[in-house]
Amino acid sequence: MAPSSPPLPQFEEAKSTTSTVLWQLYHHRPRSPRAIALSVLTFFVLLYMLNTSSSQSEPNFWTKFPSQHPFPERPEDAQVALPQRNDITINDTLPHDLEKPNPQLHILLPAQRSSRGSCRTITSAMILGYPPPTLIGYGHEAHGTTDFEQMVGRMKRTLAYLEHSRTVKDRDIVLLVDSEDVFFQLPPQVLVTRFQNILRKNNKDLLRKYGVTTVNRPGPKTAPAVVQKYTQRVLFGASKKCHGAHATDPGCVSIPESSLPPDVYGWKTDIHPDGFLNRPRWLNPGTVIGQAADLRLIFKEALRIIEQRQKKNGDEEAFTQIYGRQEVVRELERRRTVSLFKEWGYKLLGISDATNISTINIRLETEHRYEYGIGVDFESELFFNQLLSADDVEWLKYSNVTKTSALQGSMGVPREHRLLLPTDVAALPNPFNYSLLALNQTTLPLWNKTLDKLPNPEDHTWNDIPLMTNAHSASVPVLAHVNGNTKLRNTWWEKMWFFPWARALLRRYVRASQGFDAAQSSLLGGADWWDMRGGRGGVWTDHESWVRFADVCQGQERDLFDDDLGPWGKENGDPDEPVYNEWGNLVYGKEPPQLPQPPQLNDINDHW
Template sequence: MPADAPHLNLCKAIMSAVALGYPPPTLLNWSGEFNRPEWHLAGSHIAKMESLLAAIEHLLSQAGDAGGASEHDLAVMVDAYDIWFQLPPSVLVERFHQLNREADDRVRRQWQAAQGLAADFPVPPPRQSIVVTSAKDCHPKRDSGSDAHYAHWPASPMPSDLYGDGTDRVLPLLFDPARKYRKMRPRCVNSGLVMGTMGAMRDALRRCKAKIEGVARSGRQLWSDQALLGEVIGDQEMWREWMRGLGATWNGTASENDMSGLSREVRDVAEAALRGDGFEFGIGLDYNFTTIPPTCSAEEDGFFVRINDKAALRNESIRAGVPGAVRVQGIPRELQRLGRDDDDAAAAAAANDALSNVSWGDVPLYTDLYFGTTPVGIHHNAYINGLKPWRIRNWWNMTWFHPHLRSLVSRRLVPRGDAPARPLARLAPRADGARELVYWAPEDDHGSKQVTVFAPSSAGAPAGGTFSPIDWDGVCQRGPTPWHEELFGDGQAPLELK
């Protein structure tokens, strides 16, 4: 989580994750590391990417050691002050893999359609290994100085009538910049969540760093991390467009590389690729709104519902303006499987886990009524009419876990000692031959569970850095009211671990 100072909103983001079984996060950019005072927003948005790269490179350099990481491990970066988790890590991991499989199928069909009978084109269709949340509004625009070249991005794979009549039509609301995009199917980047394998994230972030350095030399500014990611993904999509064109002319030995028909921006990417630059990073979007989608331009699209309450689902769908039948079709299958495992040891551990006994259909879960999905979390970036601070303040006690928060957090934070480790996620073998995958928390999560702050090595020093623990007062306390009173709202004493 990129965070530079303590705040109750940061505390809510972290506690929602910890309560559900996520390892306590590492804070990046704490106290303003990497800031560029002369840049927009003091460069803090760009610093998110720089500090994430430094942390990943440091962890990968320790591969094989305690506390190190493998290129196949997963890294998740989420905004720190306006995101809440509501579903456990096993759901996020399973959806990550599902999104990647769906993306791989789409890209493979694109490759095949472009190549026709030329099945032996030597550049295989790319595989996705990084997921970024998507948005309805393509922001920032070109007038910011950044250009993601959205004209070259794929169309949304979601139904063309997702929002009924007028889907994908910008509404003529001159004085409402958020709601005018309400009927757009999301196909633009939002950087609220970026998730991928450590190796893929490292490579993509190195490309981001190269762009930052190039921008700094030219005197231009990158508006935000979102703009930076958009540029990297835009270059990737233009490279793919060029590759599909080459595949279409492949004769078994060579392709016709006639660039005269390419747009100027695609030609620039092609020429750079021929000089050796890499543009494929396996980055794709969460088009389905299953991870932690933004609520900007979707202010009325979702609400807290009990999935088993059919009447309430119908009423909320009507209120949101969903055309036709209710789209929420029961408890997500990832939740139905939670706590059920063929492995006896894992099943026994899961049976003792507080979440294994949650009746997911009977607790309030924020659900997008248009997509019919219950996302892993909520990104409170709905800014019109002061919605963002109001919801962060007034929706907290509407979450399913709030009445049990103190108990859930206390249970998660107690060191397990000699107790067997419990997998974060277990993905069963699939019919296509994919083997079973098991994901575990970092080794140090088995002992003292604390939020850490990553401090990169000073400029000019060898790559590396340090991870230092920070206590809950250091993360949560800001202002005169004790943070635990506002967070738990149960009138009890400060957090005690037993």
């Protein structure tokens, strides 16, 4: 019989360990009170050390890199539109206390010349009731300049307008969009309200994440003020693609994750090589909204970076860099004050909200501002960017429950994001309402049964018209930034809810600027008159001159309306044809030439 082989060393080691544990278990000796007290003390000391931040060894990044906003008023608190006053009728005299103390809304479009794209942007803004856009650089096209020089000129003129315009105040809300590829879908009250609601929600999260600090206030006996460290004040559009100078730019890797679910596009979310299934989280500079004072700071810093780099796409890279470095400084300050014990626990549970700064290599300058209050509209409540996202949207009539349910199932939209008409849209006035006074007005354009025909409002509510919907975020964006496939611009324009009645709706917009309601609303800063410069049926330029819509978009009628009704403003014939009011006074146009009258008999008798 063969001798048995010696046991394996691993088995002997396991056997020895098991025996030791069993012996200790059955021969347990209770610890002395001194050992127990020492263990408890050690545990609490360790807990205190883990719960203590590293603030003693790190500088205060909030003060090292100036982070307090020089303009303290927060945009979510601004009352851009005052409530409508119902105590005034058309037969009353406007009271002496009418004034416009609230901030205004400005729409800025960088456009050196008119084009099909810019005219579509202007037309959609007018139809939805926005104030007349201001064209930045209009009529100042510099021939023979490079793309870089044109971009720098556009940035300089935009900054100059924000800094020096007599009509733009610090508290005013400014919407700046690309002029060539933006279609408005919802009116300005939805834009402003959603902007402010997003800020309120996100600022609550930032307060929880970064906390507060104290700042000294002027005055010898004034107590320091407690302020929130970091707030969101400006919103850019969100993109599925990073526009940074390189893949490791902080603007590409150190920014917050999207607020959309991590599996919103299925199991390939954020890992599909072509980027179509990425959650939008990177900054796109083609659409931005914020207070004028905040946008000045951002554009001034962006222009400084652009002039340093001298690159063709320097504006996109500059805004991305600003956003990324802002988030890096915020993360440094968070790590300085965070509880190490909580951070360890959050990482263990997979719920840490730490920002990735491990792969970046940048130099931060002391006393330089990196905090600008920048955020991104992750869920396209304001701005939908088409780049890599054309398949994310569908034009829905929300009254068609069968189609909305089928779309939700085909796109895998979870039940918590049901496709329902947003409540703020459902609460809007009917988009086809018509004032009875318009039928009797003598202001241009005169009401015409054919040109001004609109559908029956009872059959065409917001619930019954096709609205562009981002199915994955269950949102109806305020505007569409068609910055991806240029071939889709014509198709998408014709899908917009207003397109079949675009001319009639535009005529209604221009006509609505006259009369009692417009006068009262302009003084009150009401929802239908957001810019005290007034004027409808045209645009302003950055040098404060007025240009009629017919002059800006002459020859673009087919691309705008496609109705074969002729040039804008000449649908009824000669635009200079005289128009008289009920008393026979000329209100528009030219009087016919006066023919010499023969002398009357009474005149002859008086002469003699």
